[in-house]
Amino acid sequence: MAQSQEEEVILKVKRFNPERGFWWAEYKLKVDKFTQFTEALRRIKSEQDPTLSYRASCHMAVCGSCGMKINGEPRLACKTLVLDVAKKYNNNVIIIEPMDYFKPIKDLIVDWDEFYERMFKVKPRLYQAKEVLEGKAEHRLKPEDQRELWKFAQCIWCGLCVSACPAVVIDQQFLGPAAHAKGYRFLADPRDTITEERMKILIDSSWRCTYCYQCFNVCPRDIEPVTAIKKTRSFTKLYKDKSEVAEIGERHIEAIHESISKTGKLQEAEVYVKAYGVLQSLIDLVYMSGAGKLKYMLVQSKPVQNIKEIKKILGGE
Amino acid sequence: MEKIEYDAVVIGGGLAGLMSAHEIASAGFKVAVISKVFPTRSHSAAAEGGIAAYIPGNSDPNDNPDYMTYDTVKGGDYLVDQDAAELLSNKSGEIVMLLERWGALFNRQPDGRVAVRYFGGQTYPRTRFVGDKTGMALLHTLFERTSGLNVDFYNEWFSLDLVTDDKKVVGIVAMQMKTLTPFFFKTKAVVLATGGMGMLYRHTTNSYINTGDGFGIALRAGAALKDPEFVQFHPTALYPSDVLISEAARGEGGILKNVKGERFMTKYAPKKLDLAPRDIVSRAIITEIREGRGFPGGYVGLDLTHLGEEYIKERLALAVEAAKSFAGVDAFTEPIPVRPAQHYYMGGIDVDIDGRNPDIVGLFSAGEAACVSVHGANRLGSNSLLDTLVFGQVTGRTVVQFLKSNPGNPTSNYEKEAEKVVDDAYKFVKSESGVHFGQILEKLRDTMWDYVGIYRDEGGLLNAMCEINKLRGMISNMYVIDKSKVYNTEFFNALELRNMLDLAVVIAKSALERKESRGAHFRTDYPDRDDNNWLKHTIAYLRGNTVEVTFKPVKITRWKPEPRVY
Secondary structure (H helix, E strand, O other): OOOOOOEEEEEEEEEEEOOOEEEEEEEEEEEOOOOEHHHHHHHHHHHHOOOOOOOOOOOOOOOOOOEEEEOOEEEEOOOOEHHHHHHHOOOOEEEEEOOOOOOEEEOOEEOOHHHHHHHHHOOOOOOOOHHHHOOOOOOOOOHHHHHHHHHHHOOOOOOHHHHHOHHHHHOOOOOOHHHHHHHHHHHOOOOOOOHHHHHHHHHHHHOOOOOOOHHHHHOOOOOOHHHHHHHHHOOHHHOOOOOHHHHHHHHHHHHHHHHHHHHOOOOHHHHHHHHHHHHHHHHHHHHHHHOOOHHHHOOOOOOOOOHHHHHHHHOOO | OEEEEOOEEEEOOOHHHHHHHHHHHHOOOOEEEEEOOOHHHOHHHHOOOOEEOOOOOOOOOOOOHHHHHHHHHHHOOOOOOHHHHHHHHHHHHHHHHHHHHOOOOOOEOOOOOEOOEOOOOOOOOOEEOOOOOHHHHHHHHHHHHHHOOOEEEEEOEEEEEEEEOOOEEEEEEEEEOOOOEEEEEEOOEEEEOOOOOHHHOOOEOOOOOOOOHHHHHHHHHOOOEEOOOOEEEEEEEEOOOOOEOOOHHHHOOOEEEOOOOOOOHHHHOOOOHHHOOHHHHHHHHHHHHHOOOOEOOOEEEEEOHHHOHHHHHHHOHHHHHHHHHHHOOOOOOOOEEEEEEEEEEOOEEEOOOOOEOOOOEOEEEOHHHEEOOOOOOOOOOOOHHHHHHHHHHHHHHHHHHHHHHOOOOOOOOHHHHHHHHHHHHHHOOEOOOOEOHHHHHHHHHHHHHHHOOOOEOHHHHHHHHHHHHHHHHHHHHEEOOOOOOOOOHHHHHHHHHHHHHHHHHHHHHHHHHOOOOEOOEOEOOEOOOOHHHHOEEEEEEEEOOEEEEEEEEOOOOOOOOOOOOO
16 A cells, blocks of 8 residues: 555535525645545634534444535545545546535535434334244344345435435425335335335335436445335235325336237337326327327337247246 | 423433433333434444354353453453443343344344354354444444334434532533524433543544543533543554454454564464454554554554455455545455554443442443443453443433432522533633634644553653643633534534543543553553552542542452453
């Protein structure tokens, strides 16, 4: 490991307080290649400007305190090295802002109330059988189950995924990626006893995710909330009291599967009709023709030649 | 000032605080948890390697709780209260299985039972773990559990000071950080579970929030600290950012090497080698570096490369990630650069085996904030998580007993006292000019590291006393530039600094008094342990600008002091 050279950077921080509103402050400091953003901020606060406010605690990416936007990307400040960002953008001026979606309180500190509310909505705790809780029975956990659950149990409530999620902004009934990761961790736990109730909380919401994979990209613990959502959707077939959103979603998936196994292609028009029904499709047809998009809907393509290979991949027949 | 009433108030939302709150709430009492962070941001989350436990039918067939107690007593260089260590060992299996039932995802053996690994100073392997994020896993589990109970959480509230009347707890004043509004929490029982104080040192593995607030609060209220001179340095903090590389890395077979590629622990602990207790390994590393066998910049290598990628990934994921993210080192192919850094505080608020402080009625403490003492002069790895849960539970139950036998509410004219607490907090930062907290803080951290660190001597400690007293004088001139009434972190940093300085002077003075070397307290001018004169606990009070030091005997049940060789 080579000794490290110091380089000068400028951090442009978007600041806020309720009396003054937003403004920008610039700080010049020397950092080396190991300097984390949390350390850079700490030094600014203790050496240059004690009024700068931000949250930070563990500086090792397990407490989830220091989420912020660094050059436009939602990141944990501790898990991000200053010179890495300077190199990536080929610019020693770096922009730091509070996370999107959350309401700003002071500088980089944002309001968490709504986020926590969503997290608590999924009943984030294990409801064990009474005998196990009382120590009268033991519920052993297979190593492979432990590994599966632990992946999703590592959510540190940092909120980066929520700040990056477009669906959560427009759909109040979507619980958001973090709450889904947490919810799935308990839904999938073979020791949990309130599966039915969890399905009621999670399934409708899981079909409201748009699969944009932003949560997958920004999660500092590689939890893949979108994977948790996918896996939650697979519980839909076990659930009786389905909402309309879940039913359409299920039909949509089935139609896609059918289309691909029959023709090797995604026949959009067929899938649409099967997912939304004839009536809704006709209504939407009117809108689409109004928007000049009718031709896309009527595209018919021939099945691929080697359909057997496709079926093999799909794992059927 | 607004007032709110509780049967008990727990300060701190880490493992010890949540466990106490769990017990108090489960008994039907009204309890509040006040934390300056959201509970899962507590420093407990940063604990990595594991939690020690003897579980009948699931441990090494030769192991038993007595070996565990013996290891703890010897590891603590015989300053451990042995009745407390016995309690810790005897309850270890039960508490781990309780957390397991609450949903903690411990790593498993192929048959589905909880798995085990070696840690420093253990006769038999008995550390239970969740990868190398055990603290985070346990903290989340306990928070999930507690948040389902009838516990009121005051997250991001800063506790200022206790209010007492005739050495009895009347309540505590805390301030909502978002609005700077002070509240008086009227209560008969306060549990200080505020964790450690790593930020006193230039190099620490601790979270930024570990500023020793509970110690400051206890000292100002007139409670004593026990064994304040005992500060643990962890041998393997990542160079240069001081992120912890878990002792599990050595427990799983990692080897320390100097610049010549030599496994130097053969010289310092021929039997236990790299798995000798932390004080011994820390001193060995510093000695290697000082004698010119460290790498340029001052570190040694922690070699995992022989363990195989898959094994390392499953059991030491965080160590690999930290080495990669924070030092640019690929732990699969090259040694991780490490050096010692402050890690844990064995000293703490003086409490008995039930978590009760003897100076103030209604004051309790648990976890790293407390000194029971189960860690003595040096804590063994994976005993701290165990301590938080076992004594968190014990203390919670003690509070329940206390509340049952003391019905009725505290009566006292608290109003004036509470106002004074707020005035005091503002007083030392209300000047229009002067120094700001950063100038004092950085000097304090250097002073503690240079003179009250791994190696100590009389000259250095006198220097430290002089410097700390100067800094304590300077804070009357401290001022806060930020006048904002919303989440004013500068103000809270200044309050943290007051706590840090109140603690620093007590640590330095106690270290100066103890003229021997024991565990983590190493005096180059008195390099040997001296049981004749010093097999006793330090009890230190802060009275204004003076530190009053007295002593208390160590409780010895079955294990007579013997030379500590590994």
